[in-house]
Every structure is written in structure tokens, then in C-alpha cells.
Amino acid sequence: MHVRPTAILGLLACLTPMFPAQAEEPALNVLWIIGEDLGPELGCYGTPEARTPNLDRLAAEGVRFTHAFTATPVCSTSRSGFMTGMYPVTIGAHNHRSHRADGHALPEGVRLLTDWLRPAGYFTANLRDLTGEASERFFRGTGKTDWNFHYDGAPFDGSRWSELAAHQPFYAQVNFAETHRGAAWNSAHERIATPADPARVVFPPYYPDHPLVRADWAQYLNAVMALDRKVGFLLDELEADGLVESTVVIFFGDHGRAMVRGKQWPYDSGLHVPLIIRWPAGVTPPEGFEPGTVDERLVSILDVAATTLAFCGLAKPAKMQGRVLFGPAAEPARRYVFGSRDRGDETVLSIRTVRDARYRYLRNAMPERPFLQLNRYKEWSYPVLGLMRRLYAQGALDPVQARLLAPHRPAEELYDLDADPYETRNLAESGAHAETLARLRAALDDWLETADDQGRAPEPPEVAAHWEARMEQNYGPRLRERELAAGPALLQGTMAGEVTAESAILQTRLTGQGLGFDGDIPGAPGVACFEIARSAEFTRAV
Known part of the structure; x- marks a missing residue:
């Protein structure tokens, strides 16, 4: 166990056990399994084309929550929240990818979950290496943190599964990125036996019924099924290492699916996530926990931090906004859950x-x-x-x-x-x-x-300007190359925006895309839809 002595003194008052220690029952381990960009599109949540036998088994052996919501619909803000048990808007972590280099610290009385657990004797880990075998790179965690505040020191003690058995009790988390768009998403269909059939998928009515929509939705479900394989691997490892009888497993998504009107949109599609908690079968469960049941309470994912502390026998810190879900310290069910959306990269909203x-x-x-x-x-x-x-x-x-x-x-x-x-x-x-x-x-x-x-209070305008420049640098050239490769008809379909008397807003959007057009858009104030030909000349306005 690695503990900073200076941290202990400031935390002792918050580490009072919730109930007297039982000598015959050692402290429990807690394992978080986090799916990136994952809504409740699982078999056990009623998505038949998503075949998720491992998560379905976890739900059958634990408690499945039907109304669990993240505090924000994007990774860095949501993770800042559930790792502290605090609303991102309260701790100043509400803008996506902010405060990375300005020294912005957590408020007094707010800590990472790991900093509450370490003084109580817990080994903490953010797992990357799950097998120790280079040939098994599929079965790896990302080690993702992605927080919008400055943290001084190492937030976790370890990163390898092989460390856990010898360092009990432990709190460990593993992050899986299959459902985050990228290489793992793109290859997900190769990782499963039976990919989803695009002809059979069911998707929201705000998408057109088009082959591209069906294929994209099917690939999302393929990613869900690939993630389920990795969950099954972890559950098997718990069994093989003799940890299953002493480890609480908590599975959830960091926010909703990476789709149009999903991720970064604060509707159910961006905030509603799966949450499953399995209690070890050989240990008496806390009050209110009934294995094999469905819980319809409104739950914030902030509650996972508070509940984890309770499972570890620790009282919730005074400032923590998450609520304890089970046990003698269980708090009243929420009548409401709250959420927010602020700047996401170069996109400024509130x-x-x-x-x-x-x-x-x-x-x-x-x-x-x-x-x-x-x-x-x-x-x-x-x-x-x-x-x-x-x-x-x-x-x-x-x-x-x-x-x-x-x-x-x-x-x-x-x-x-x-x-x-x-x-x-x-x-x-x-x-x-x-x-x-x-x-x-x-x-x-x-x-x-x-x-x-x-x-x-708005962010300083130079922050948005920085992200405008950075995202143009990161994506602009690739977007233009892809658009040109699409052929002589259209570069990037169409764009739409507001036309002012001087057409300034549309002009900015076009220039920002780097399509080579920097003149005024013809037309009166109102809405303009337009297409940009390969020659970058304006060809159509309505």
C-alpha cells in the first residue's frame, strides 16, 4: 500500500467506519468496469440484437438499475464527477478538457475517491495490463483518467491485474474503449462470433432509415458485444484468482452512445447509462441489496462513489454530492437527477x-x-x-x-x-x-x-479560441482530404447556419471548415442551406 503521510492527517476525520468492524469478515474489494460512450444498449436492457451474455449474467446475479444517469454527456466532465462524487459544475470541471495546465485544483474538502480509500488501507489501481501477455492486447484496459482539474501526485498505486491478489483490500477500475469511436470500434465486428445484422437493428426515429445509419448502428452494437467479451474475461479472472467471493463488481457507462444526438447532447441518449452492481455471493449483502433484482430508482452516477465508500465501510465525506444507495447509511431516493452541457472542444454551449x-x-x-x-x-x-x-x-x-x-x-x-x-x-x-x-x-x-x-460565469474567450485552433489543426486537414477524395460533386454534403445581414456567421463556419471560401454568402437574414462544389465556389443557396 502506498500512502502519503501528509494526506492522512487531513483525512482521518472523514474515515470513521460506518459500522463496527467485523473481525470475521475482511474488508471487501471493489472493481469498477467502465464502458466508454455506452448507453443502455445491452441484452439485459432490452436490446435483442446486442448479445451480451456476460453482462446479462452480471445483471442476473446482481442489481440492475433502469434509471441511472451521468451528470454530463462527455467523458472528461463526467469522469471528473464520478471520481469525486461531485457535480462537475460545482467543482469547476464542467467544460470539456479544461484546466489541464492552469493549476485549477479541487475545492477544499473534495478529493478523488482513491484519496479517501488509501488511508483506510486500500490499494488502488487503474488497470491496463490484465493478462501479462503481449499477445493478448485485446484484453487490456485503457488506463483513462481525463479529469478537468490539477492533481498533484499519482492518483493510483498500480495498473496491473497481477498486483491485486497480493494487495487486498483493493479498489480497482478498468476502462474499456470498444464503444468509443476509433480503432477498437472499427474492428469490433472482428472480435465477436456473430456481428449485428444491420437489417434487424432498431434505432431512434430522429435518424433516417438509410443503409449507412443501419450499418453505423450495427457497428455500435458490435462494439458493445466486443466489450461484453472483455467483461466476461474479467469475471473469469476474478474466479480463477480466488477474488470473486470478496469483490464487489460495479459496471457502468461514462455517458451515452457516440452518435448524433447522443454523446455531448444532454438528453437521455447522452446521459442514460447502464449500471449493474454485483455483491459477492459469500458475503451478507447490505440492507436493501437483493441479488437478481431490478432497481427503478433515479440514480446519478455520482452515487457510485458514495456507495463505494459505504461498501468499504467508510462514511461519505461531508461535501460529497453522490448518495449512498445501500446499507445502514443509505440515503433517500432522488426525486430528480440533474445534468449539464458546456463547452465541448471548440463548440460553446450552456x-x-x-x-x-x-x-x-x-x-x-x-x-x-x-x-x-x-x-x-x-x-x-x-x-x-x-x-x-x-x-x-x-x-x-x-x-x-x-x-x-x-x-x-x-x-x-x-x-x-x-x-x-x-x-x-x-x-x-x-x-x-x-x-x-x-x-x-x-x-x-x-x-x-x-x-x-x-x-x-463564462469561460475566457481565449479558451474557446485555443480549442478552435487546436481542433482545426487536429481535424481540418483530414476533413479536407476526405472531402476532396469524395469526388467532384460535393465536399462535405451541406452545412446550415444563421445568416446575418453581413452573412458573418456562415462565413465564419465556412472558413472554419477550411473549404477555401471566405466571401459573403448571398441571401437575406434567415436560414441558408448550401453546398460547396469541389472548385470551392458557392453553387446553391436557399
Whole structure:
């Protein structure tokens, strides 16, 4: 065990055991398994084309949560939250990939989960090497951290599975990236016996029924199934190493799926994640924990940190906003879960949201901005995005699908998840829902105050400018090369935005894409849809 003596003195008061130690029951180990960019598209959550026998088994042996939500829909902000048990807006970690070099520290009384566990005798690990065999590189963790604050020192003690058996009790996490777009996603169909059939997949109605959409959705499910293989490998390793009877397993996603209107969008599609907790069979479970059951409580993934401390016999720190889910310190069920979306790379937004068991309310502080505001990562990584721009220009999208290409966002959104699970019918102006709207507005206002939302103060403009330049450097050349290789017709389908009297906004968007056009766009103020020919001349405006 590696413990910094200076850290112990400041933490002793927070490490009071929740209940008297039982000599006959040694401290439990805790293993987090985290799927990147993973919504609840698993077999045990009702997605038949996703064959996930290992996660289904984990759910059958544990508790499966139906209403678990992350605090934000993108990795760095969400991870900053669940590793501290704090809302990202409270600790100033709400902007994606921020505070990497400015010394921004966690507030007084807020610590990483590992810094609460180490003084209590826990070995901590962020696992990369799961096998010790170079030939088994598929069965590896990423070691991802990705936090929006400065951390002084080593946040974990180890990174190898082989260290765990000799260092008990342990808290370990392993991050799997199959469901994050990239090399692992692209090769996922090669890692499973039976890939998903694009003809059979079911996807949200805000996507057109097009072969590209079906193929992309099927590949996401292939990635889910490849991830399930790795979960099965870990469960087998727990058994083989004699750790299964002393280890709590907690599986969850860091936020929703990497799709248009998923990741980085604070709807259910970006915030709703799977959460499964399995208690070791040979140990008496805590009060309220019933293996093999489904739990319909509203849960924030922040609650996983607080509950982990409880499982380890430790009291929740005074400032921690996550709630304990089981045991003698279990807290009341949430009536609401809250979320936020702020700057993501070069895309500047400010959205706050609240959800109860039935309704979701969103408040957009920048309604003048389009739904598909330029984000080069998405332009490069999401093939359905370019398709939808092209189909929109052709008038080939239905009203629900076309709404994603709208030049503005509504200032408020309200959705009835029971009647409209894909959140396509905005009820914010419905008189029949005025009482619900008022209630959720008030709940959100209360939370903004109690959470001390740091996002109410805008980031310095030079931060967004830095990310604009960085994302152009990272993705601009590749985007232009791909566009030119597409042939003489269109470079990147179509783009849409707001036209001012001077056409400044569209001009900026075109120049930002680097398509070689830097003149005014013809047309009056309003909405323009346009195509850029290979010669970079403007060919069509509406």
C-alpha cells in the first residue's frame, strides 16, 4: 500500500467506519468496469440484437438499475464527477478538457475517491495490463483518467491485474474503449462470433432509415458485444484468482452512445447509462441489496462513489454530492437527477437539465446556436452527420429528423419520456403541461443554487479560441482530404447556419471548415442551406 503521510492527517476525520468492524469478515474489494460512450444498449436492457451474455449474467446475479444517469454527456466532465462524487459544475470541471495546465485544483474538502480509500488501507489501481501477455492486447484496459482539474501526485498505486491478489483490500477500475469511436470500434465486428445484422437493428426515429445509419448502428452494437467479451474475461479472472467471493463488481457507462444526438447532447441518449452492481455471493449483502433484482430508482452516477465508500465501510465525506444507495447509511431516493452541457472542444454551449421519473426539462442559455453546431471531432467521426446534412439539403428528412438541422435551439424543452422515449416532441409550450414545466423549472433553479453552478460565469474567450485552433489543426486537414477524395460533386454534403445581414456567421463556419471560401454568402437574414462544389465556389443557396 502506498500512502502519503501528509494526506492522512487531513483525512482521518472523514474515515470513521460506518459500522463496527467485523473481525470475521475482511474488508471487501471493489472493481469498477467502465464502458466508454455506452448507453443502455445491452441484452439485459432490452436490446435483442446486442448479445451480451456476460453482462446479462452480471445483471442476473446482481442489481440492475433502469434509471441511472451521468451528470454530463462527455467523458472528461463526467469522469471528473464520478471520481469525486461531485457535480462537475460545482467543482469547476464542467467544460470539456479544461484546466489541464492552469493549476485549477479541487475545492477544499473534495478529493478523488482513491484519496479517501488509501488511508483506510486500500490499494488502488487503474488497470491496463490484465493478462501479462503481449499477445493478448485485446484484453487490456485503457488506463483513462481525463479529469478537468490539477492533481498533484499519482492518483493510483498500480495498473496491473497481477498486483491485486497480493494487495487486498483493493479498489480497482478498468476502462474499456470498444464503444468509443476509433480503432477498437472499427474492428469490433472482428472480435465477436456473430456481428449485428444491420437489417434487424432498431434505432431512434430522429435518424433516417438509410443503409449507412443501419450499418453505423450495427457497428455500435458490435462494439458493445466486443466489450461484453472483455467483461466476461474479467469475471473469469476474478474466479480463477480466488477474488470473486470478496469483490464487489460495479459496471457502468461514462455517458451515452457516440452518435448524433447522443454523446455531448444532454438528453437521455447522452446521459442514460447502464449500471449493474454485483455483491459477492459469500458475503451478507447490505440492507436493501437483493441479488437478481431490478432497481427503478433515479440514480446519478455520482452515487457510485458514495456507495463505494459505504461498501468499504467508510462514511461519505461531508461535501460529497453522490448518495449512498445501500446499507445502514443509505440515503433517500432522488426525486430528480440533474445534468449539464458546456463547452465541448471548440463548440460553446450552456445547457442545464433536470429529469424526474417521467419528464425531462432542458434550459438552453444559447438558443441562437444550431443543434448541429460545428464540432470537427463529430464531423470526422460520425458518418451519419454528413449523411443527414446532405439529406436535409435534398428535403429528404421528415420533420423529426430535420429538427436536428434547425438553425436555432428552443430556449426550453420538455419531454414526456413515458409517451415519447426518444424525446422528439417538445411540450414546453403545451398548456396541458404547464404545471409540470413550472415544477421542473423550480427544481432546476433550486439545484443551480445549491450546486453553486460555476458555469454561470463564462469561460475566457481565449479558451474557446485555443480549442478552435487546436481542433482545426487536429481535424481540418483530414476533413479536407476526405472531402476532396469524395469526388467532384460535393465536399462535405451541406452545412446550415444563421445568416446575418453581413452573412458573418456562415462565413465564419465556412472558413472554419477550411473549404477555401471566405466571401459573403448571398441571401437575406434567415436560414441558408448550401453546398460547396469541389472548385470551392458557392453553387446553391436557399
